[in-house]
Amino acid sequence: MVHVKLFVVTILIISVKAWSAETIHINIGHQSTCTDTYTAGVIVQELKLLEKYLPKEGKYQGATFKINWQDYTSGPPITQLMLSNKLQFGVMGDYPLIVNGAKFQATKSLRTHYIAGTGYNLRGSGNAIVVPIDSDIQSIKDLVGKKMSMPVGSAAWGMTLKAFADQNIDANKVSIISQSPTIGAANIAHNKIDAHADFCPWSEIMEFRGTGRKIFDGSEANVAYLHGVVVREDFANKFPEIAVAFAKAIIHAGNWVKEDPVRAATELEEWTGIEKEVQYLYFSKGGMLTLDPTIKPLWIETLVQDHKVLAREKNLSSLDFNDWIDDQYIRQAFSELGLNYEQQLEKIVDPIKANSVIEPAEIWHRTRGILKYRSVSDMIVSWGLLNRESDDAIYSAYVYDKTTGVKMFAHVASFQFEKELVTAFMRKNDASGKVLNFEQAVNRLAHLSQ
Amino acid sequence: MKKHCKFLGRLIKTNFLYWLVFSVGFTTIYYAVLLLTTAARFLTWPNFSKHYDFIESFRLVIQGTGAWSDIFMIMINEPMLEIGYLNTEYGIAEWSLMLLPFRVFVVFILGVLMSMIFLLLRHSRNHSCNIGSALSIGGTGLGVWFSGMSNITLTWVVCCSTPSWVVGLAMLGMSSRFALAIEPLGLLVNLIGFGFLFSIIAILTHSIVKVGATEGAVHT
Numbered sequence: 001m002v003h004v005k006l007f008v009v010t011i012l013i014i015s016v017k018a019w020s021a022e023t024i025h026i027n028i029g030h031q032s033t034c035t036d037t038y039t040a041g042v043i044v045q046e047l048k049l050l051e052k053y054l055p056k057e058g059k060y061q062g063a064t065f066k067i068n069w070q071d072y073t074s075g076p077p078i079t080q081l082m083l084s085n086k087l088q089f090g091v092m093g094d095y096p097l098i099v100n101g102a103k104f105q106a107t108k109s110l111r112t113h114y115i116a117g118t119g120y121n122l123r124g125s126g127n128a129i130v131v132p133i134d135s136d137i138q139s140i141k142d143l144v145g146k147k148m149s150m151p152v153g154s155a156a157w158g159m160t161l162k163a164f165a166d167q168n169i170d171a172n173k174v175s176i177i178s179q180s181p182t183i184g185a186a187n188i189a190h191n192k193i194d195a196h197a198d199f200c201p202w203s204e205i206m207e208f209r210g211t212g213r214k215i216f217d218g219s220e221a222n223v224a225y226l227h228g229v230v231v232r233e234d235f236a237n238k239f240p241e242i243a244v245a246f247a248k249a250i251i252h253a254g255n256w257v258k259e260d261p262v263r264a265a266t267e268l269e270e271w272t273g274i275e276k277e278v279q280y281l282y283f284s285k286g287g288m289l290t291l292d293p294t295i296k297p298l299w300i301e302t303l304v305q306d307h308k309v310l311a312r313e314k315n316l317s318s319l320d321f322n323d324w325i326d327d328q329y330i331r332q333a334f335s336e337l338g339l340n341y342e343q344q345l346e347k348i349v350d351p352i353k354a355n356s357v358i359e360p361a362e363i364w365h366r367t368r369g370i371l372k373y374r375s376v377s378d379m380i381v382s383w384g385l386l387n388r389e390s391d392d393a394i395y396s397a398y399v400y401d402k403t404t405g406v407k408m409f410a411h412v413a414s415f416q417f418e419k420e421l422v423t424a425f426m427r428k429n430d431a432s433g434k435v436l437n438f439e440q441a442v443n444r445l446a447h448l449s450q
Numbered sequence: 451m452k453k454h455c456k457f458l459g460r461l462i463k464t465n466f467l468y469w470l471v472f473s474v475g476f477t478t479i480y481y482a483v484l485l486l487t488t489a490a491r492f493l494t495w496p497n498f499s500k501h502y503d504f505i506e507s508f509r510l511v512i513q514g515t516g517a518w519s520d521i522f523m524i525m526i527n528e529p530m531l532e533i534g535y536l537n538t539e540y541g542i543a544e545w546s547l548m549l550l551p552f553r554v555f556v557v558f559i560l561g562v563l564m565s566m567i568f569l570l571l572r573h574s575r576n577h578s579c580n581i582g583s584a585l586s587i588g589g590t591g592l593g594v595w596f597s598g599m600s601n602i603t604l605t606w607v608v609c610c611s612t613p614s615w616v617v618g619l620a621m622l623g624m625s626s627r628f629a630l631a632i633e634p635l636g637l638l639v640n641l642i643g644f645g646f647l648f649s650i651i652a653i654l655t656h657s658i659v660k661v662g663a664t665e666g667a668v669h670t
Contacts, residue, residue: 084510085514108517183537234516314633315633
């Protein structure tokens with residue numbers, strides 16, 4: 001009897017040791033050219049935040065983690081590799097997320113779960129339609145009979161279809177082709193296409209580089225734009241602590257950005273190659289992106305509507321949202337970090353309201369950092385003075401579009417002069433009275449201040 | 451039915467080399483034509499190729515998938531080779547031809563069926579029982595067109611980032627919006643194509659058996 005017990009104990013010890021010595025592969029698909037995915041992608045990767053929160057106790061004692069980050073320019077290849085069991089986690093935008101969930105639910109045995117968000121813009125900013133800088137096109141109504149490109153199946157594509165429907169434009173009267181962000185941006189720069197719609201941050205990259213001009217911002221479609229993380233169900237069931245660790249890493253990454261947006265923008269330029277001035281537009285206070293990993297009821301409503309578009313346009317199969325959305329891991333992460341999930345769940349930042357109570361203009365100065373101004377005209381005057389000191393003293397200047405509340409580069413805005421008040425607009429047509437571009441505004445105020 | 455199968459078996463056995471060379475040749479030509487027409491369409495020669503460890507991919511799929519029907523549906527999209535044109539400025543493949551083991555096998559089967567139809571037609575001609583050869587050739591052409599189109603595995607940055615049969619249609623001028631809308635019909639189009647080919651084989655075999663031309667030399 002003693003021998004039998006000894007045998008059982010030995011087997012148990014060997015089994016536990018064998019399990020403990022397991023190598024756990026964590027493969028994550030992310031998109032380093034999509035700003036809204038960074039808090040679950042490149043920031044977590046570069047700051048090694050997942051490693052920081054990975055479980056080390058209990059059944060994970062002695063386990064070796066092999067983390068493999070794979071970078072893609074869009075969501076569909078990530079879904080394909082998740083189906084093939086080559087990736088366990090995927091980070092992507094709302095439309096690709098829905099395709100991911102539906103494709104997995106179309107199988108008998110495989111499922112993914114939407115476990116956390118990364119960030120959002122309540123009004124839909126991040127997606128936009130851009131035309132070449134010297135184009136005559138001023139609004140999407142001018143696109144009838146023209147040729148435009150976009151990554152078909154992306155959130156920018158969904159936004160474009162909705163924008164056309166909202167303004168009673170027959171989508172069939174616009175020649176639409178699919179195009180990747182990089183080549184679409186190059187075509188705009190070389191005037192090879194009439195317009196290009198894209199997701200974050202491509203429109204702003206084109207504006208910053210001086211090659212493109214926005215004629216439609218996603219906020220005009222007024223549908224929330226969000227990104228998030230999906231995980232294979234089999235992996236999350238086997239290693240729930242790793243899913244929680246990933247959720248904690250997302251929270252940490254968001255806090256790291258909020259602590260110092262300038263540092264974040266500068267580091268992100270280093271890691272992704274996308275200019276820090278563009279990054280700042282997204283990650284600064286009043287920026288285009290609100291970092292928040294909670295899964296809000298409003299997001300679910302938005303995703304349901306997005307699914308309808310995909311079902312109609314791409315014959316996408318059904319998606320059971322109740323089964324797909326699983327907030328247990330992000331809730332657990334909040335709890336383990338001592339944070340209040342319910343409280344965060346209720347917070348929704350509306351850029352129109354939020355940006356109306358902060359300084360209306362900023363300059364990012366090479367040596368003095370971020371300079372905030374109480375009025376747009378103060379910033380314009382300051383720009384003129386600072387530029388006189390040195391041609392390259394200023395990285396960039398930012399204002400807010402009066403119509404949508406969207407933060408934007410000052411050099412692409414139109415400025416309405418009404419007595420003493422200077423107001424910034426994204427589109428010239430929205431302004432009235434005396435309307436000047438940035439250069440003209442700088443000259444006018446310089447002239448007045450002399 | 452037994453007679454039909456026996457006859458087809460003899461036909462293949464006696465013409466095995468022809469049958470094999472035709473089937474392999476068809477598969478090779480199919481992919482060569484796809485590659486060359488795509489290169490000609492875009493006026494860019496392929497400048498990259500990438501090998502995929504599809505055995506390891508199959509292992510991962512089998513390991514991570516619960517149902518055999520799912521395993522099959524996922525494995526058919528696993529590539530073994532990609533050849534295409536990479537835009538080096540942006541690091542993006544503008545177009546590529548993907549060789550997917552399962553699709554290559556399907557194209558090979560397409561070649562097998564075509565070679566059987568030609569063997570049957572030659573046999574009927576040699577035995578002076580010409581049975582609707584014009585109709586058979588027309589039907590074969592349609593069948594090969596349908597199945598051939600639905601097994602195209604091209605990617606094109608302007609249409610699809612994952613290999614899809616509708617890229618062929620988009621390259622022919624169909625709008626990518628419409629092409630994507632009909633993408634889920636690929637299996638149906640494929641089945642219609644194979645349906646044509648199997649029907650022609652069945653009709654030809656039945657006609658030969660009916661007129662009693664199955665005996666004697668089947669070497670064509």
